[in-house]
Amino acid sequence: SAVISQKPSRDICQRGTxxxxxxxxxxxxxxxxxxxxxxxxxxxxxxTANQGSEATYESGFVIDKFPISRPNLTFSTLTVSNMSxxxxxxxxxxxxxxxxxxTQYFGPGTRLLVL
Amino acid sequence: GENVEQHPSTLSVQEGDSxxxxxxxxxxxxxxxPWYKQELGKGPQLIIDIRSNVGEKKDQRIAVTLNKTAxxxxxxxxxxxxxxxxxxxxxxxxxxxxxxxxTGTRLTIIP
Numbered sequence: 001s002a003v004i005s006q007k008p009s010r011d012i013c014q015r016g017t018x019x020x021x022x023x024x025x026x027x028x029x030x031x032x033x034x035x036x037x038x039x040x041x042x043x044x045x046x047x048t049a050n051q052g053s054e055a056t057y058e059s060g061f062v063i064d065k066f067p068i069s070r071p072n073l074t075f076s077t078l079t080v081s082n083m084s085x086x087x088x089x090x091x092x093x094x095x096x097x098x099x100x101x102x103t104q105y106f107g108p109g110t111r112l113l114v115l
Numbered sequence: 116g117e118n119v120e121q122h123p124s125t126l127s128v129q130e131g132d133s134x135x136x137x138x139x140x141x142x143x144x145x146x147x148x149p150w151y152k153q154e155l156g157k158g159p160q161l162i163i164d165i166r167s168n169v170g171e172k173k174d175q176r177i178a179v180t181l182n183k184t185a186x187x188x189x190x191x192x193x194x195x196x197x198x199x200x201x202x203x204x205x206x207x208x209x210x211x212x213x214x215x216x217x218t219g220t221r222l223t224i225i226p
Contacts, residue, residue, distance in 0.1 A: 001161075033213075042204060042216045043159070058213075092158055102147045102166075104214060106158040 002027055002095050004107035012113045013083055020079045021110045023093030028073035033094040034066070037109070043092065049076050083114045117142040119207050121217030129225050134195055136220045138205035139187040145207040148188045149214070150179060153202045162203075163190070192222075200224045 003026040013019050023032065034046040046066055047057045055068040070076045080087055093107040118141040128134045140148075146167035151159035165172045165179045165188065172179050178191040188207075192199055205217040 004158075042218050045213055048213070102208070102211070103161060103164065104149070105161060106151070108158045111156075 001103075002029060002105045004093055004095060004105060006091075006093055006107040006110050008110060009108065010111040010113075012115060015084050015114055017083055018079055018081045019083065019112060020077050021091050021093075023076045023078070023107055025074045025095050029095040030073070031095065032070060032076045033104070034068060034076075034078045035092040035094060035106075037090040037092060039089070046078070046091075080112065083112075085114050088112055088114045117145060117207055117209070117215040119205060119215050119217045121205050121220060123220060124218065125221045125223070127223045127225055128195055130195055130197060132195055134190075134192045134199070134222055134224075136190045136203055136205070136222070137187060138189070138207070138217050139185075140207040140215075141186070142207070142209060143183075143186060144209045145186075146210060147208050148179070148181060149206050150177075150190050151204045151206065153204065153219075155201075159204060195224045197224050197226055 005024045007022045032049045035043045036046055037043050045058050046061045047055045047068055049055045049068045049070040051070045051073050065081050067079045090109045090111050092109045094104050096104040121138045149164035150162050152162045153159045163174050163177050163179050165181050176193045181188040200223050203220045206214045208214045
């Protein structure tokens with residue numbers, strides 16, 4: 001299994017500001033995913049980030065609001081831009097789910113509170 | 116696209132009893148069904164998964180069963196312990212496509 005770390009683990013931000021969340025994996029992976037989990041809710045996929053290509057965003061999520069970088073096979077960042085209180089959520093990085101192994105692993109999450 | 120329904124939303128069982136959580140899916144092409152456990156303040160942890168070519172899979176006190184005809188799959192936890200208290204999510208997908216998650220079940224084990 002992959003070991004995934006995220007930074008920061010939590011943050012409190014003011015509305016209108018931006019926060020960049022980092023995801024580091026201990027091995028090279030093809031596919032990385034970013035999810036949002038609103039309080040008490042299930043997981044919603046924001047986008048899929050493959051190295052060397054533009055991220056693919058799900059319906060309801062746009063690049064201007066959630067720009068993603070994927071500079072190499074072990075690292076990705078998600079930025080939450082121009083934040084509002086509605087962006088208060090847990091943001092989760094996930095890897096795997098491709099090739100012959102469909103297993104997907106999740107990081108510990110970043111807990112974001114926007115005031 | 117795929118739709119996954121999960122029941123119940125909350126479940127309380129006495130320590131030592133069994134717990135069962137059920138999920139139904141809509142896409143008959145789905146062939147991979149993982150279950151995740153999420154403890155408070157942590158990310159989801161994969162606890163067991165099953166592919167569509169298998170009807171049942173066990174790992175110690177945890178088992179998953181799959182009924183492809185009825186398009187439902189279930190998580191069974193036997194001899195429950197306090198550390199089993201968490202939120203459990205089922206999910207389904209077709210091959211390398213994206214995972215679709217259920218709405219979650221909050222399991223509470225009563226000592």
